[in-house]
Amino acid sequence: MRTEPNLLEFIGADAVFLDTTYCNPKFTFPSQEESLDYVVNTIKWVKEESGAAGEPMLCLIATYVVGKERILLEVARRCGCKIHVDSRKMEILTVLGIGGENGIFTEDAAATDVHVTGWNILGETWPYFRPNFVKMKEIMLERGYNKAVGFVPTGWMYETKKEGFAVRAKDSLEIHLVPYSEHSSYDELRDYVKFLHPKWVIPTVGLEGGKLDGKEAFALQKHFAGLVDETANKQEFLMAFHRRSTNSTLDPEDAVTRLSQQEGKVQEGEEATLLPAISSAFEQSDGFPEKITMEMKKELSDFLPSWVSQDLILDLLIKSGGDVVQAATDFFEKERDFFEEANVSNSETPKSEIDLTFDNGSSADAGSQQEVPLFSQKPMDHSGKLLNLNAMKMKSNLSKRERKRGSKSSDKPKKKGRSTASKPSTESSGRKQSTITNYFARTTTAASKSDTSDKVTVDANQNNVKNGDQFTDVVESEKQSVSQLLQIVDGGMSRESAISLLEKAKGDVNVAVDIFYSKTDNSNVLENDKNIVTQNSENEMTDKSSNTGMLRNSSESTPKIPNLCVQSYVAQSDSVSISLPIENYLPIEHACWTAGQSAPYLHLARTFDLVEREKGKIKTTAILCNMFRSLLALSPDDVLPAVYLCTNKISPDHENIELNIGGSLVVSALEEALGSSKSKIHEMYKTYGDLGDVAQECRQNQMLLAPPRALSIRDVFSTLRKLSAISGSGSTGRRKVLVLHLIRSCREMEMKFLVRTLVRNLRIGVMMKTILPALAHSVVIDGKYSKSPVLSLEGIKLQLQELSTEVAEAYNVIPNLDLLIPSLLREGAAFSASSLEMVPGTPIPPMLARITNGLTQSLKLFHGRAFTCEYKYDGQRAQIHRSNDGSVQIFSRQMKESTSRFPDLVNMIKELCSIESSFILDAEVVGIDRKKGNKLMSFQELSSRERGSKHSSIAIQNIKVDICVFVFDIMFCNGQRLLNCPLRQRRKYIHDLFQEKPGHFELAQQLTVEADEASVDNSTTLDRMNTFFKMACQSSCEGIMLKTLDVDAGYSASKRCDSWLKVKRDYVEGLGDSLDLVPIGAWYGNGRKAGWFSPFLMACYNPEYEEFQSVCRVMSGFSDEFYKEV
Secondary structure, three states: OOOOHHHHOOOOOOEEEEOOOOOOOOOOOOOHHHHHHHHHHHHHHHHHHHHHHOOOOEEEEEOOOOOOHHHHHHHHHHHOOOEEOOHHHHHHHHHHOOOHHHOOEEOOHHHOOEEEEOOOOOEEOOOOOEEOHHHHHHHHHHOOOOOEEEEEEOOOHHHHOOOOOOEEEEOOEEEEEEOOOOOOOHHHHHHHHHHHOOOEEEEOOOOHHHOOOOHHHHHHHHOOOOOOOHHHHHHHHHHHHHHHOOOOOOOHHHHHHHHHHHHHHOOOOOOOOHHHHHHHHHHHOOOOOHHHHHHHHHHHHHHOOOOOOHHHHHHHHHHOOOOHHHHHHHHHHHHHHHHHHHHHHHHHOOOOEEEEEOOOOOOOOOOOOOOOOOOOOOOEOOOOOEOOOOOOOOOOOOOHHHHHHOOOOOOOOOOOOOOOOOOOOOOOOOOOOOOHHHHHOOOOOOOOOOOOOOEEEEEOOEOOEOOHHHHHHHHHHHHHHHHHHHHHOOOOOOHHHHHHHHHHOOOOHHHHHHHHHOHHHHHHHHHHOOOOOOOOOOOOOOOOOOHHHHHHHHHHHOOOOOOOEOOOOOOHHHHHHHHOOOOOOOOOOOOOOOOOOOOEHHHHHHHHHHHHHOOOHHHHHHHHHHHHHHHHHHOHHHHHHHHHHHOOOOOOHHHOOOOOOOHHHHHHHHHHHHOOOHHHHHHHHHHHOOHHHHHHHHHOOOEOOOOOOOOEHHHHHHHHHHHHHOOOOOHHHHHHHHHHHHHHOOOOOHHHHHHHHHOOOOOOOOOHHHHHHHHHHHHHHHHHOOOOOOOOOHHHHHHHHHHHHHHHHHHHHOOOHHHHHHHHHHHHHHOOHHHOOOOOOOOOOOOEEEEOOOHHHHHHHOOOOOEEEEEEOOOEEEEEEEOOOOOEEEEOOOOOEOHHHOHHHHHHHHHHOOOOOOEEEEEEEEEEEHHHOOEEOOHHHHHOOOOOOOOOOOOHHHOOOEEEEEEEEEEEEOOEEOOOOOHHHHHHHHHHHOOOEOOOEEEOOEEEEOHHHOOOOOHHHHHHHHHHHHHHHHOOOOEEEEEEOOOOOOOOOOOEEEEEEEEEOOOOOOOOOOOOOEEEEEEEOOHHHOOOEEEEEEEEEEOOOOEEEEEEEEOOOOOHHHHHHO
């Protein structure tokens, strides 16, 4: 840097625009060279070790889309190897001028052991590094390796690991955390500024809204104090006076020196000697150049109250050295100091009569001990306009420390209530200008009321007040009671209503709370609070002397302003009425919106809040039913998005639409919207265990300058859909903008549930099987009692149950809310599960089997019923759909589309079936080695196949693991639903559709046992089953499946039934193994387990390496007492 010729000419520059990403002392991590040496040396060591063992090891380097290229180039140069990248990365490197034909990078994965992977593939980095060994293992197996080592280079890693290079290891996997970044570290930033010695440092990262005059910019610039040329700044400012002055003898350099001495020597409260000299020079000169004067004066005047004169603005600018921001800061600091001084003076100078006189003169009494502060608000005249006080040159003789603890002068009273002054002291004082921080504090009652004269006397000698201190203490007690009541009701009323309630309760907060939550008194309280949003332009002072009277009249005279606290006033009846019994709930009257409006998200948030606290299923269903009833009555179009939001989904599962939002993005948005630091959010998360609760707590006391725009259900749902569709360059920033919009619009408890929705963990304890019956109930009730109250549910109880069953059955077969909800709303109580047509392309939730621990038990369960035994293959379950147009789709057990992963299977289906046929098959896809006689391969080997993407399939020529499809069931054939047909009949459909092709497309190996053979006493049957089970295990299968053929032999979608049983090697007594493990780590619990450790990381001891190696995580089966002891 110091020898760089391009930098030398910029030494002493006017300003440096600095990348302040790591402008914090905690980011003092190693240099790039040291981190590069670590990566290179580690890869060299890996290559040596793997070469000696004759087993190659995969090296994975995580990089951004653009960035970290220097690591790749150094590894290639110093290790003498190529770097594998995918085609997209190669295009980017080519654009950067380092890809293409230079021979460093290759798209052939087999050409090198060093591969580049995307960011967050090996693990997420915030709030601490969480390795993704599962994904890493998949990549390793997919590329044919048995060991892998990864590198995650980022400066953020050093925030959690203060020394060395951290390593995370599991089995044959290692991840090295390398504190490397293209951004300069903290020490490098300071060295750079020190070398250039500029006049100003302008930060470019970490600014609130990009403002260069905000507190974030000041905080960053403080790190470079003493490294910038402050003397040149002052000299340049004063040169303006020197150039424009014709008679001034003030030398700018001398003024700079004197100003520096003043800053170091002048004590607070003393009169500076330089300011008059500069002022004199200014008076003799023509002033600032016109352009500078107008710009600076206008900019500063925008910050200050309207009563501040132009002369005062000029004085502020001169004192601050021309720094507009510093001038504004000085002004408001003086305001704050005056406020503190006034409080100390009032509390420590008791008088029998407090004389508050507004004097329009320019100075205080000559004999007064304390002068009027430099900055004070001017009092109002009778018309409400501000009068002019010429008190700008007077200063307080109290230091800041004395103002906080009170003056220690000899004439100060030594005891409360007693004054040693020989005569009363009068002071000339102006009304205080509120500091800017008052606009963001909780709303307080005004403590003053003005009459028509400028002098008001407050008599402190009342019956229950003996002196000024007692008067202040009692008033403070009243204020504390009001604040306590407001905190208990969680912002559910205004301050004046709280004062009214305390009067009724005779000052007892507990009684006031009881009155608030009682229905009759609460309605009165709410009635008193209806007119809260009004405005009064006058500041008044009270002449009442009784404590309650003073507070009461104070609240009456307080200017009524909109309640901009996030915990804004909410009618209790609105927020909890949804929990009323169904018979008492009025869907239109109790709703928080009216017909014709979009349903507010607040309606859902209140429901979620009540449901989260409710443990009973019946009560939960009733609350959800009431919520849906209001939607049906006022906004039926919002029912579908509401159901999606209740289930924490944004689309049917088979569409594979993900929200694409990580926890780090949500935290970043919360940090910006709520003003909380990441460290604070992280610490709160350890306590609460839920990011939604953390966000709600941070927002609890936040004040807003304007009420947020209300969120609607439709807005939230459409925004979530937009978030899922964002991709490409700059997608993170665009997602953050949308998330910020949602967060900033939250009211009440919306924040908590919105954040939970964003992190995909709603945690209200309800699932689809609870929500759909509640919706069905609301449809029945809305159809029968749409225009009249619900008299009784007994008469429609059977109808409620029937429709709930139909809706649940329909969703089990066709899990697509886009089809189900419109059909239900259209047909109402007449809805039937059969009214939804089953079509290929919409996956069916698979039928599942129950576990048994042996063949004998299975035979007992199937006694007297015909059944079949099938191999339970060790592969991936696949649901194969073929439509009338010939298109083929494949879905996984979780109903995620995986067609792009199996292009060979698609071709196979098209080849083996007729063109006009359509069907839905249930099958198992198994890896197979055709070179070894169609030997079945393990699931892990099948998992090594490439996965493809949503929009492109893997290339046939790149397939390394062949597959064979074993079909065992069919649910739909040529427009006919077969779910209710017995298995024996469904098998005939399969035989009619297909002809087997060994090693490619086969029916599952089976053994049929007829009803008369199904008996435990039949040793022949038991021997046949045992032989079949052994053959399955020898064929690399997991075990066998047993299924009834005729009785109860339908296909029960999404259910685990007794008509299907599975017997696996692990379940059979004597064949399974047990493991002795020890815990070696744990995660912070969340939700119910917040404050505990859960889950635990378990390990076994490897005597060969003499170390514990991780095996798995365990997280269930423990009691609360166990967690507490741990």
